[in-house]
Amino acid sequence: MPAAGSRDATPDHFSASEAIVALGIDTARAPALLGRVVGLTLRYRWRFAVAMGACLGAALANLALPRLLGRAVDQAAGIARHGHPGTVALAPVAGTALLLVGASALRGVLQMTAGYNAEVVGQSVGRDLRLAFFEKLQRLDFAFHDRIHSGDLITRGMLDLEGVRGFLELGLQRIVQLVLLAGVGGWLLFDRDPVLASVTLLFLPVVAALAGRMGLRLRLAWTRLQERMAVLTRVMEENLQGARVVRAFPARAHQMAAFDEAGDAALAYANQRIRIRARSMAQINGAYYAAMLLVLWLGSHRVAAGAITIGQLAEFLAFMTILQMPMRQTSMIMNAAARAVSSGARLFEILDREPVIRDAPDAAPLIRTAGEMRFENVSFRYADDAPWALREVSFAIGAGRTLGVIGPAGAGKSTLAHLAARFYEPQAGRILVDGQDIRTATLSSLRGAVALVAQDVFLFDDSVERNIAYAEPESRRSDVRAAARTAQLHDHVETLPAGYRTSIGERGSRLSGGQRQRAVIARGLLPDAAVLVFDDATSAVDAATEHRLRHALRGATGDQATIIISHRLTSLMHADEIIVLDEGRIVERGTHAQLLEAGGYYATLHALQTTAPEAGSDRSREEIDA
Numbered sequence: 001m002p003a004a005g006s007r008d009a010t011p012d013h014f015s016a017s018e019a020i021v022a023l024g025i026d027t028a029r030a031p032a033l034l035g036r037v038v039g040l041t042l043r044y045r046w047r048f049a050v051a052m053g054a055c056l057g058a059a060l061a062n063l064a065l066p067r068l069l070g071r072a073v074d075q076a077a078g079i080a081r082h083g084h085p086g087t088v089a090l091a092p093v094a095g096t097a098l099l100l101v102g103a104s105a106l107r108g109v110l111q112m113t114a115g116y117n118a119e120v121v122g123q124s125v126g127r128d129l130r131l132a133f134f135e136k137l138q139r140l141d142f143a144f145h146d147r148i149h150s151g152d153l154i155t156r157g158m159l160d161l162e163g164v165r166g167f168l169e170l171g172l173q174r175i176v177q178l179v180l181l182a183g184v185g186g187w188l189l190f191d192r193d194p195v196l197a198s199v200t201l202l203f204l205p206v207v208a209a210l211a212g213r214m215g216l217r218l219r220l221a222w223t224r225l226q227e228r229m230a231v232l233t234r235v236m237e238e239n240l241q242g243a244r245v246v247r248a249f250p251a252r253a254h255q256m257a258a259f260d261e262a263g264d265a266a267l268a269y270a271n272q273r274i275r276i277r278a279r280s281m282a283q284i285n286g287a288y289y290a291a292m293l294l295v296l297w298l299g300s301h302r303v304a305a306g307a308i309t310i311g312q313l314a315e316f317l318a319f320m321t322i323l324q325m326p327m328r329q330t331s332m333i334m335n336a337a338a339r340a341v342s343s344g345a346r347l348f349e350i351l352d353r354e355p356v357i358r359d360a361p362d363a364a365p366l367i368r369t370a371g372e373m374r375f376e377n378v379s380f381r382y383a384d385d386a387p388w389a390l391r392e393v394s395f396a397i398g399a400g401r402t403l404g405v406i407g408p409a410g411a412g413k414s415t416l417a418h419l420a421a422r423f424y425e426p427q428a429g430r431i432l433v434d435g436q437d438i439r440t441a442t443l444s445s446l447r448g449a450v451a452l453v454a455q456d457v458f459l460f461d462d463s464v465e466r467n468i469a470y471a472e473p474e475s476r477r478s479d480v481r482a483a484a485r486t487a488q489l490h491d492h493v494e495t496l497p498a499g500y501r502t503s504i505g506e507r508g509s510r511l512s513g514g515q516r517q518r519a520v521i522a523r524g525l526l527p528d529a530a531v532l533v534f535d536d537a538t539s540a541v542d543a544a545t546e547h548r549l550r551h552a553l554r555g556a557t558g559d560q561a562t563i564i565i566s567h568r569l570t571s572l573m574h575a576d577e578i579i580v581l582d583e584g585r586i587v588e589r590g591t592h593a594q595l596l597e598a599g600g601y602y603a604t605l606h607a608l609q610t611t612a613p614e615a616g617s618d619r620s621r622e623e624i625d626a
Helices: 016-023 030-081 088-139 142-147 150-192 194-200 203-241 243-248 252-304 310-328 330-351 413-420 443-449 464-471 477-486 490-494 513-525 543-556 592-598 601-610 621-625
Strands: 373-380 390-397 402-406 428-433 450-453 531-535 561-565 577-582 585-590
Touching: 030 088, 030 150, 030 310, 030 330, 088 150, 088 330, 150 194, 150 203, 150 310, 150 330, 194 252, 194 310, 203 252, 203 330, 252 310, 373 413, 390 402, 390 413, 390 428, 390 561, 390 577, 390 585, 402 413, 413 450, 413 531, 413 561, 443 450, 450 513, 464 477, 464 513, 477 490, 477 513, 477 543, 513 531, 513 543, 577 592, 577 601, 585 592, 585 601, 592 601
Parallel strands: 402 561, 402 577, 450 531, 531 561
Antiparallel strands: 373 390, 373 428, 577 585
16 A cells, blocks of 8 residues: 555646546546446436426526516616606516516425435435345355455445445436526527627536546546545454454554554545545636626626617526536536546446356256265366365265365365355366256255355354354244254353343354354254365364264264364264365375374374374474375
8 A cells, every 4th residue: 555645645736638547448438337327217217207307397497587587677677767657567576576486486396306306216226236236245256255355345335336326316416407507598598699698608618628627537536535445444344353463462553553544545535636626616616707707798888789688688697697506516516427437437346247156057956866975176276376276186975974174274175165165166177966066056056955164253243043043044943952952052052141042242252262163063054955064163162062062963964964174183083084185185085094004194193183292292294294
């Protein structure tokens, strides 16, 4: 991340041409992106039509005001020229005044109607986008989440989404009003006096050029600001998630400095955006007042020459006054449009992304028969330039049998578990469940057939019961309790204040590490899966509890194929077959007794884990590798 004082962090002088270069193709895509943003309203076309219709009506009512005001001025001038004629002669002025009041009231009602309906459309579209964004994040594959930080996703799902919604809510109304006022109002003025109308509208192309330049620079400023906000959110999220680590080391000052640096970088672009808008607004106002000065000078000569009346001059000036507000809002329009383009590009980048892991066009539900899983020469790596995590791995595990997987850190054990549940796609080989390639099965049926208890324990801030039932939300309470008993958690839950309805806090903070693991094991046991995969699921469980848990699991999973991945031999030495992974390859396989007799890695590891620390403490990894 660049320092707050660098040129990238404080871009005080980038120009419109620099913005075009920096934005590149995104600038060319801006009209299409804005069109797509507007297209989001099609689900609410009638309410959107009401909003735009009311907006048009309000603009037309606004255009009636200068004409009525000009008429009132001419009527008052006529009365002044003929002296004081009495009450009867004032009737036309009073009528015009009533029309002015009526037009103003109508404009207010129509603007309120437009604003209300536009707000409803904007909020409805915002809700739809939030749901679509959340649903897409649920479907995107693990490889995507490995590459992008969750803090950036939070920024896109909140700040960028609000940028799109805000444009639909306010930006479109202002654009419609400005176009109608300038178009219809200009036509009416040209009908009055073409020369004076030309001068009156002289500032419009100047304002358009200034607004276009400002829009480009704001577009770049918004893009850079959103990038910095993503960094800021990322720093905050990591500190919230790692609060215990920060305090344990104590790194509070370091983290405050990092957050301050990220905040300064974001503030620099926020200030730059304000400066761009302020300077552009000053130029737009200057053009407006210069045009008004010309209208006054030329209009006075036209009145003196008898070409127009003083009321018509007042009409021109009133029109400029009315047009001033939407023209002053040009910066807000360009700001909203620039933010919508920038936000829409970042938001649609996620919404348009297709998951790598998805149902094939001809995918069919998995047909469960014998409950067998088979790996056939499976090879996998996480990126094209990454080393192979698994290489030509083959094994088979049938119903009622247990496969143990062991090996050093980084050997590919967790990768094997993730491939079994099809969180990733192997580059070579295939994985079969009951003879069916899992790539040809629907993901929902596969995830119902293969239950994974991952080593990364995650619990929701909810009750114990809801956390266990997460795998099967419609589960009966008796099934939840049965799963908890098997996971050796039931007795502890019964001691909690509200039993199974006790809230366990964020990420299960009110439970110990071993209790959290057992809750996750209970969650994995609840579905009626054909294959159970335990990825180092008992690493935080004490030896006595693990012994009871092992026997309980053998009884509960007797008719299921079970894969146990562990660093501790006690968790898997009872398995029907054990494979030893190292650098992604199977280097040993057999039963516990066969592997001990072979005298390889497994036997050495067994000696280390069963020998007293004093006797085994000097054994090194070199001995194990040997």
